Amino acid sequence: MQFAQLWVKLLRHWPQPARTPLIKxxxxxxxxxxxxxxxxxxxxxxxxxxxxxxxxxxxxxxDKRNKDRAAKPSA
Incomplete structure (x- = not known):
């Protein structure tokens, strides 16, 4: 198949925005x-x-696994 024919076939099967639900x-x-x-x-x-x-x-x-950290944050 030529490139143009493949492109048309792809566009026919590609989901159209009007047919696809809106996804947040x-x-x-x-x-x-x-x-x-x-x-x-x-x-x-x-x-x-x-x-x-x-x-x-x-x-x-x-991280609880980090034993080298301070017990309380120094803010």
Whole structure:
């Protein structure tokens, strides 16, 4: 087949925007893809991280496997 014929065949079978449903784009790392509303909930649910919330609302995250880290963040 010639290139033009292949191109026409491809375009006939290619999904048209009017026929495809609208899909909300979410980044692959979006916590909602994993059943959590926020990253804090996601990290807490895994059990792999220590989370320390400061009085000003900031949250520090530390890997529990890292034994060389400080016990508390120095903010």
């Amino acid at each position: 784009r979410q980044a692959p790392i979006d916590p909602r893809n994993y059943g959590a509303r926020t990253f804090t909930e996601l990290m807490t649910a895994t059990g792999l991280f220590d989370l320390v919330k400061l009085t000003d609302g900031r949250i520090f995250v530390a």
